[in-house]
Amino acid sequence: MLGSFSAALVLGLPARFYVITTAMYQMLAQYPPRFPLAAAMGVSLFAVMFAMLFLYRRIVTAGSYATITGKAFRPRPMHVGKLRWILFGICAVYLFVAAILPILTVAFASLQKLAVGRPTWQSWTLDNYVTALSLDAVRSALWNSLLLGLGTATIGVLFMGLLSWIIYRSRIPGRGVIEYIVMFPQAVPRLVFAFGMLWAWLSFPFSIYGTLWLLLIAYLTVFLPLGVRTISSVLLQIDKSLEESAQMCGASWGYRLRSVTLPLLRPGVIAAWLLLFVASVRELGASILLTGPNAKAITPAIVEAWFSISTELTAAMALIQTLAVAVALALLFTFARRASQYGGE
Amino acid sequence: MVHDNASVTNPTTSLGDAHIEVKDLVVQYGQVTAVRGVSFAVRLGEQLTLLGPSGCGKTTTLRAIAGLEPPTSGEIVIGGVPVFSSAKRINVSAERRGLSMVFQSYAIWPHMTVFDNVAYGLRVRRLGARDIADKVRWALEMVQMGDFAQRSASKLSGGQQQRVALARAFVFSPSVLLFDEPLSNLDAKLRAEMRIELRELQHRVGITSVYVTHDLEEALAISDRIVVMRDGVIEQVGTPFEIYNFPRDAFVADFVGSANLIRGRHRPECGRDGLIALETPGGTLVYGTTHGRPVGADGVFSVRTIHLGLSREAPAAQANLWSVRIRRRVFQGDLTQYHVDWEDRQLVVRCTATDPLDEGEQAYLTVDPHRCVLLEAERTTA
Numbered sequence: 001m002l003g004s005f006s007a008a009l010v011l012g013l014p015a016r017f018y019v020i021t022t023a024m025y026q027m028l029a030q031y032p033p034r035f036p037l038a039a040a041m042g043v044s045l046f047a048v049m050f051a052m053l054f055l056y057r058r059i060v061t062a063g064s065y066a067t068i069t070g071k072a073f074r075p076r077p078m079h080v081g082k083l084r085w086i087l088f089g090i091c092a093v094y095l096f097v098a099a100i101l102p103i104l105t106v107a108f109a110s111l112q113k114l115a116v117g118r119p120t121w122q123s124w125t126l127d128n129y130v131t132a133l134s135l136d137a138v139r140s141a142l143w144n145s146l147l148l149g150l151g152t153a154t155i156g157v158l159f160m161g162l163l164s165w166i167i168y169r170s171r172i173p174g175r176g177v178i179e180y181i182v183m184f185p186q187a188v189p190r191l192v193f194a195f196g197m198l199w200a201w202l203s204f205p206f207s208i209y210g211t212l213w214l215l216l217i218a219y220l221t222v223f224l225p226l227g228v229r230t231i232s233s234v235l236l237q238i239d240k241s242l243e244e245s246a247q248m249c250g251a252s253w254g255y256r257l258r259s260v261t262l263p264l265l266r267p268g269v270i271a272a273w274l275l276l277f278v279a280s281v282r283e284l285g286a287s288i289l290l291t292g293p294n295a296k297a298i299t300p301a302i303v304e305a306w307f308s309i310s311t312e313l314t315a316a317m318a319l320i321q322t323l324a325v326a327v328a329l330a331l332l333f334t335f336a337r338r339a340s341q342y343g344g345e
Numbered sequence: 346m347v348h349d350n351a352s353v354t355n356p357t358t359s360l361g362d363a364h365i366e367v368k369d370l371v372v373q374y375g376q377v378t379a380v381r382g383v384s385f386a387v388r389l390g391e392q393l394t395l396l397g398p399s400g401c402g403k404t405t406t407l408r409a410i411a412g413l414e415p416p417t418s419g420e421i422v423i424g425g426v427p428v429f430s431s432a433k434r435i436n437v438s439a440e441r442r443g444l445s446m447v448f449q450s451y452a453i454w455p456h457m458t459v460f461d462n463v464a465y466g467l468r469v470r471r472l473g474a475r476d477i478a479d480k481v482r483w484a485l486e487m488v489q490m491g492d493f494a495q496r497s498a499s500k501l502s503g504g505q506q507q508r509v510a511l512a513r514a515f516v517f518s519p520s521v522l523l524f525d526e527p528l529s530n531l532d533a534k535l536r537a538e539m540r541i542e543l544r545e546l547q548h549r550v551g552i553t554s555v556y557v558t559h560d561l562e563e564a565l566a567i568s569d570r571i572v573v574m575r576d577g578v579i580e581q582v583g584t585p586f587e588i589y590n591f592p593r594d595a596f597v598a599d600f601v602g603s604a605n606l607i608r609g610r611h612r613p614e615c616g617r618d619g620l621i622a623l624e625t626p627g628g629t630l631v632y633g634t635t636h637g638r639p640v641g642a643d644g645v646f647s648v649r650t651i652h653l654g655l656s657r658e659a660p661a662a663q664a665n666l667w668s669v670r671i672r673r674r675v676f677q678g679d680l681t682q683y684h685v686d687w688e689d690r691q692l693v694v695r696c697t698a699t700d701p702l703d704e705g706e707q708a709y710l711t712v713d714p715h716r717c718v719l720l721e722a723e724r725t726t727a
Binding site: 260 | 411413415439440441443444445446448449450452454455456465466469470510514517523
């Protein structure tokens with residue numbers, strides 16, 4: 001949570017309530033930008049994160065936290081009697097406040113000319129959607145984000161699948177180190193990471209800054225832990241002997257990969273693809289520093305609209321984005337359910 | 346030579362009809378040495394079993410032959426062709442060794458039908474569709490799974506999966522079949538059936554095979570020869586009969602079925618009729634056979650619990666007849682196990698339960714001296 005950024009930015013900034021990431025962003029967004037100070041803040045945040053990561057590893061390695069063991073285990077429902085409805089109520093209220101209410105509010109605001117608590121009949125409109133979809137900036141940002149989502153997800157599953165395979169299945173020396181490096185971006189707040197990238201690429205001879213390529217590279221890096229974990233969790237469920245028996249049948253590496261490993265890995269690859277897609281489309285922390293006039297992404301564009309245009313238009317944009325992500329999520333769940341069973345084909 | 350360990354003591358000697366030769370095999374994982382200098386040979390068409398407790402290096406040895414585990418040093422020759430040699434820097438990859446393997450976990454591919462599973466090795470070898478169909482049918486008939494060809498592999502029971510795994514392993518006529526504890530995940534009754542089926546199948550197909558198990562009965566039932574391993578080295582090599590009746594040392598005697606060990610000082614002057622006598626610390630003379638092994642000043646006899654006899658009336662035995670008291674009786678179904686007081690220790694006797702003796706009863710204990718087998722001297726401390 002130390003690295004969290006988007007909520008703090010939108011809710012905290014107008015009230016001048018800063019957290020470390022938003023403060024860093026302020027340093028960089030003002031003119032002239034105060035790079036050294038922002039860098040110092042980033043490094044200190046870095047240090048705290050690593051201390052935490054170290055502590056976490058100490059705790060996890062100290063004891064056994066395995067829940068899945070050789071013995072058959074089945075979760076047993078607990079009887080809570082009359083408490084049942086109270087507990088259900090608490091859950092429902094939480095769900096409502098945390099997830100449904102914000103979306104309803106956004107929808108509510110997006111459908112008005114001027115967002116007020118008690119709108120009259122005439123104030124309802126679809127204009128905001130028309131505007132949002134007709135603005136070139138918004139259209140290109142949404143298009144860019146979907147394109148980046150596709151690119152990140154597609155390149156990501158290939159690249160991260162290969163990394164998972166190297167870490168958990170190959171005999172390549174130094175694969176333990178690779179595992180550590182892969183999990184590295186998890187410890188670094190995305191804003192700090194993007195800041196580092198920004199500086200690094202600015203001083204590079206060829207100009208990649210201000211293009212979608214930079215965003216693609218950034219996404220592929222910050223989502224490395226997500227993709228590798230998703231694919232390796234499926235890879236680890238595939239018993240090694242399934243690949244070995246194909247080898248003993250005389251199949252070459254490529255043939256084995258095609259006929260055994262990939263088909264068995266398919267559910268995991270699909271899940272990883274969709275997760276990467278969704279994560280890329282809604283990414284803010286890294287994108288906000290790396291977008292340029294010709295390379296906008298939808299989430300930074302929404303934040304920009306929030307600070308400079310109107311609440312209603314922002315709401316409409318946010319809802320369009322939410323809808324796009326929701327469609328992807330619906331697909332994810334359909335595939336995830338099918339992923340739990342093989343055969344029957 | 347009684348013990349077929351020519352290749353153990355002298356690795357350069359190769360058997361004339363050896364199909365697989367393993368010479369000075371060493372396998373290390375980091376700091377751990379799983380196999381420390383193992384040498385043996387498997388004859389053409391022979392079923393050889395690597396037997397030992399878990400962690401003895403038997404599975405590692407098998408996987409090294411398969412090419413799934415890279416050895417640290419040594420040499421593996423299959424059909425006269427070296428597939429691994431640390432000296433010659435040869436390491437043929439597993440898929441090019443022309444072997445086949447049945448895994449402990451069956452390793453049936455859940456996303457394929459039974460037919461596709463069995464056909465896999467044939468498709469790899471680019472056989473024609475008709476040829477494949479014929480061979481798969483033949484292999485499935487062989488393991489009595491002919492009706493299951495179109496069934497999804499994920500919907501089979503454990504025993505059925507193991508049969509499919511077996512069919513998949515021999516359908517493409519490999520030169521060697523490797524088995525890694527293939528029956529250990531089946532229940533006892535099915536295991537006993539499959540044991541006999543495997544033996545019959547092996548005779549019908551006639552493939553050289555190497556089998557790994559920790560189950561003594563399994564090893565005795567299916568093997569032409571057994572290699573007993575412990576801590577990464579070979580303890581003894583021999584036919585099931587030799588291994589069972591003439592264990593070389595205390596470990597094999599104990600691991601290969603329960604045995605009583607009787608220690609004593611050698612009394613050469615008491616020997617007769619080709620038997621030797623050991624005098625226990627309590628002064629009892631026990632007669633036994635050397636089985637051609639040299640006798641030192643002291644010796645240890647291994648006596649199988651099943652070879653000792655108990656009776657109420659004194660039998661007409663010349664030697665090894667003692668009066669004992671029944672200390673404890675444990676009913677085990679087919680057999681009854683007695684613990685009897687003998688000198689200042691107890692001996693374990695197992696016999697059929699027709700006329701049970703009571704605890705505390707006096708009885709006569711006897712054993713045929715030819716069933717008291719001297720262990721090899723330098724190994725008795727183990």
